[in-house]
Amino acid sequence: MIVIVIYISFIILYGMIKKVNCYESFKEGVSSNFKILLDIFPNLLALVFAVEVFTNSGIIELFNEYVKFISIPIEIIIQAFLKPISSSSALVMMLKVFKTFGIDSNISILSSIIQGCSDTTFYIVTLYFSCVKIKNYKYALKVGVLTDIITFLLVSLFFIFFIL
Amino acid sequence: MNKIWCWLLIIGIFISLITGKINNLGNIMIDSSTKAFEIFFQTGILILFWGGLFQIAIDSGMVKRFSNFLKKPLRKIYPELDFESKAYELICSNMVANMLGLGAAATPMGIAAFKEMAKDTKNGIPNRSMLTFIAINCSSLTLIPTTIISLRKLNGGSTNMNVILMMIIATSISTFLAIALDRIFYRRSKV
Numbered sequence: 001m002i003v004i005v006i007y008i009s010f011i012i013l014y015g016m017i018k019k020v021n022c023y024e025s026f027k028e029g030v031s032s033n034f035k036i037l038l039d040i041f042p043n044l045l046a047l048v049f050a051v052e053v054f055t056n057s058g059i060i061e062l063f064n065e066y067v068k069f070i071s072i073p074i075e076i077i078i079q080a081f082l083k084p085i086s087s088s089s090a091l092v093m094m095l096k097v098f099k100t101f102g103i104d105s106n107i108s109i110l111s112s113i114i115q116g117c118s119d120t121t122f123y124i125v126t127l128y129f130s131c132v133k134i135k136n137y138k139y140a141l142k143v144g145v146l147t148d149i150i151t152f153l154l155v156s157l158f159f160i161f162f163i164l
Numbered sequence: 165m166n167k168i169w170c171w172l173l174i175i176g177i178f179i180s181l182i183t184g185k186i187n188n189l190g191n192i193m194i195d196s197s198t199k200a201f202e203i204f205f206q207t208g209i210l211i212l213f214w215g216g217l218f219q220i221a222i223d224s225g226m227v228k229r230f231s232n233f234l235k236k237p238l239r240k241i242y243p244e245l246d247f248e249s250k251a252y253e254l255i256c257s258n259m260v261a262n263m264l265g266l267g268a269a270a271t272p273m274g275i276a277a278f279k280e281m282a283k284d285t286k287n288g289i290p291n292r293s294m295l296t297f298i299a300i301n302c303s304s305l306t307l308i309p310t311t312i313i314s315l316r317k318l319n320g321g322s323t324n325m326n327v328i329l330m331m332i333i334a335t336s337i338s339t340f341l342a343i344a345l346d347r348i349f350y351r352r353s354k355v
Contacts, residue, residue: 003325003328004314008217011217011220011224011226012220014220017224018226022220025220029217029220030213033215033216033269036211036215037204041204045201048196048203049173049196049200050172052193052195052196053176053189053196056180056188057177057183058179058183058184058185059175092199094315095203098316109330112312112327113331116335117304118338119301128298131278131279132278132279133288134285136288136290138290139295139350142349146345147302147303151303151338154337155337
């Protein structure tokens with residue numbers, strides 16, 4: 001946690017040196033993020049509903065039989081699959097993994113890394129291109145998805161061979 | 165998105181029919197909104213808190229300062245872009261914001277940069293810099309994964325230096341891969 005303390009102190013000290021009204025800036029940042037939050041909530045509600053129904057249907061037990069040999073639980077695979085599509089639903093999966101396997105277990109660490117190492121590819125591509133009204137994505141989606149897949153494979157292989 | 169949402173639900177209901185968990189499904193459906201609110205509360209508070217802190221970083225010029233360091237190395241990644249242009253500056257700021265873990269605050273900068281780059285497109289075909297920019301943004305460049313660290317903390321876990329290091333290595337790999345793949349696809353599309 002010391003990293004966080006250093007990081008936060010650095011930001012505030014830098015602001016003080018530059019004579020910024022830190023208090024006002026902080027408040028402004030909070031209120032501008034409030035609007036973003038209101039956009040997130042409907043999304044989150046819909047996705048938590050779908051992901052909960054999906055993951056509690058017994059599909060995890062069903063597939064865990066088949067994927068036992070790779071020692072990575074199906075939850076992680078579902079999370080990695082959801083991550084490029086929707087960050088919130090992958091987040092739901094990550095919190096589920098935290099609960100099932102214990103937060104400090106290696107599986108949970110792997111889950112955190114997967115959550116952090118890539119972004120919501122489909123969302124980003126559609127958002128940015130719709131802002132400039134371009135419909136031809138060329139190879140943008142291919143590059144994004146391939147990057148996600150290869151990174152996921154590399155990270156999980158690393159975990160399978162060295163940590164799990 | 166619509167398709168994925170519906171399919172998740174349909175497959176979920178169908179499988180619970182087979183596995184006999186259908187009786188429990190009603191509970192899960194109703195509990196899910198409470199759960200959504202819990203998650204929203206947990207992550208929402210984080211977004212607000214970090215959003216406030218990052219506003220200080222933006223207002224104090226810290227982001228601008230760091231983006232100047234990036235200018236030179238980025239030249240190789242965006243060979244087609246004018247070094248002095250506004251788009252270039254915005255790209256650097258967006259990258260720094262992403263690196264610092266700003267996430268939500270980085271997106272407006274990114275969109276501004278993207279619009280700037282889109283000015284010299286023809287016939288609705290994105291140019292090379294735009295595609296590179298998207299590739300890098302999709303791969304996520306977070307060097308200080310503030311949200312994940314805080315989320316782990318809130319759930320009663322700890323994040324030691326090793327884990328942070330692993331996260332940094334993983335995002336670096338993904339960004340490197342994105343740049344490499346972008347190059348490969350660019351070469352292929354030219355031939």
